[in-house]
Amino acid sequence: MRTTKILLADDHALIRECLIAMLEKAPGLEVVAQAASGMEAVRLTYELRPDLILMDLMMPDGNGIEASRCILSAFPDMKVLVLSMYGDARSVRQAMDAGVKGFLVKSCPADEIINAISIVSDNGFYLSSHLQGVLDHELQSAAGKLPLTSREEEVLVLMAEGKTSREIATQLKISPKTVETHRMHLMKKLNLTNIASLTKFAIREGLLSLD
DSSP states (O other): OOOEEEEEEOSOHHHHHHHHHHHTTSTTEEEEEEESSHHHHHHHHHHHOOSEEEEOSSOSSSOHHHHHHHHHHHOTTOEEEEEESOOOHHHHHHHHHHTOSEEEETTSOHHHHHHHHHHHHTTOOEEOGGGTTTTHHHHHHHTTSOOOOHHHHHHHHHHHTTOOHHHHHHHHTSOHHHHHHHHHHHHHHHTOOSHHHHHHHHHHTTSSOOO
16 A cells, blocks of 8 residues: 655644544554644655645744645645635635645544545545535536536546646647636636636536545
């Protein structure tokens, strides 16, 4: 079994200790470093290149959103999973816009954290069960828009599965530029702005399974 190397970023030492104790009981997971600030999370990512970062939002010296943007601009394929006390729509939207692959609230059970890590590690997207209604307004705004073409549906599903534009282009035998055009049309048609809302739309429309 391949080991997923995790960087844990949270400014509360007690929370980090509890998370480490929980994560390292799960097979295939290893916490390779801890960060107590956004800047430290960025530095350790450069040094260690973990497989996944479990990122708090409210931290000193660069919050989780700023740290995620910095990390993902340098390492676009890095998997960042937010674990936060705050699950309001604004926080979720900012995190998704920064490019994170999932969002959990700290009140969720341990097995949900493990499951989310597994899904995100496999290039999926995960939104905490406590937040399923947060993006509903975005889905509702998509209702009544122009229907998608079959090609747009294919691109939508592959995007929601975490595929890059180049990977989608290879799979569909089209150019990356054409993929980007489809992406732009999807966003405009559905009035959505990020992968999180596209993923939720795909699930709601039966185009993508939660499994």
